Amino acid sequence: MSGLKRWVLGGWLLVALTGLAAADQKNMMSVTVEQAAVRATPSFLGKIVASLAYGDRVAVVAEKQDWVEVALPQGGDGWLHSSALTTKVVVLQSGQNVSQSASSSEVALAGKGFNEQVETQYQDESHLDYTWVNRMEKIVFSPDVLVKFLAEGGITGDQGGGN
Amino acid sequence: MxxxxxxxxxxxxxxxxxxxxxxxxxxxxxxxxxxxxxxxxxxxxxxxxxxxxQSFQDFTPEQEYYIGRSVAAVILTKYRPYDDPAATRYINLLGQSLAMASDRPETFRGYHFLILDSDDINALSAPGGFVFVTRGLLRCAKSEDQVAAILCHEITHVVLKHGLQAIKKSRITAALTNAALTGVEVAGPSDVAQLTATFSDSINDITSTMINSGYSREFEVQADRGAVDLMKRVGYDPWALVDVLEVMKLRLKPGGNDFAKTHPDPAFRIEVVEKEIGSAQRSTTVNPERQARYEAAMAGI
Incomplete structure (x- = not known):
């Protein structure tokens, strides 16, 4: 293979790759939970310094075990648990971020799909009762309360563990 | 060339x-x-x-949440809730504490727990973190550690997205292709109708697996192993899972419409769990506060 042909093929591959990974900017991640509390330290007990919404894009500053330090859009930074973040771009229903949705991987995460609109239609058709599902969802304890609950029960971590 | x-x-x-x-x-x-x-x-x-x-991993956390809500609503057609505020509060304090220490503490709208008013020995977890446990199963437990064992098994099903994996591949393709096609526009009525049909089929896939056929033996082994690891991590005695399984071994009735049908035999599960526990010693002390609050909350169970 001549150098030129190799260059052409290599160039073609790069173009293809760029197309696919258009918005896959290095070290950017998206929030995967409805409301994410950003904390001052890598712990659920860390002080809440900001709140991020589903689909928000943040730049990764550092990582520590299961926690990721991110730069906040309003300046400063804070920590999120890694399970609240994805490397994929979350395309929202309202059409936000759509301009970035060039690649197939992002389209796979498009906000269209099973959403509130679909659930409403499904509720109409199935006549299911969501009263208790809604009630259940409102039962939320803060991490502080949960840690207190464990402490009051004398649960201090890795008691019977030995791993 | x-x-x-x-x-x-x-x-x-x-x-x-x-x-x-x-x-x-x-x-x-x-x-x-x-x-x-x-x-x-x-x-x-x-x-x-x-x-x-396209795989179950391509469902967004939001889609997983909506699937979970409807699976939960279907579960609540089979069982009615046990409306005891103290017991509900306790099961959520315990369950949410455990979930916070899991490999996936953050789901779209968090973990929530509900007791079902039934003598069946059963527990079900819908995608995204809606966890249900029957009074019949809670009666197999005698301590907080044993209730924690039951909840850790269910939380692990959520962490590993076992529910979503019960959805047939063809539906995932249909759902995500439709999502991709309509991703850049406002969905029209026919898109919604089509998506709703696929949604309905997906809910059926999950609930029929969960309620009738059960997950694969492999998924149950994963859930039991995950439960042991999570209990160790938080500080509950992992042997409590063995204790609950011993009681279930005695109480599950062949042909029963519950764990008897959907879970591997307790004797097999005990083998798996003991292997996972390894050399960890059984806790010999009972914390009086922990036992007192367990008994108070579960008094009506």
């Missing part, structure tokens, strides 16, 4: 069409071997090709 043209086509197929990472991986490994691309480029191509494969 001809083989290289072919190679280019193979790689482009892997890249640009929806499908097959294995083809692109063969393509990229050949391309690396012949010096056409670097190993780094190959890795990137393979990753991209994999990303366009």
């Amino acid at each position: 001809k083989p290289r043209v072919f190679l280019g086509l193979v790689v482009s197929a892997g890249l640009l069409v929806t499908a097959c990472s294995s083809i692109s991986q063969i393509g990229t490994s050949v391309a690396v071997a012949t010096g056409q691309i670097s190993p780094g480029q190959a890795a990137a191509i393979n990753q991209s090709a994999q990303a366009v494969q």
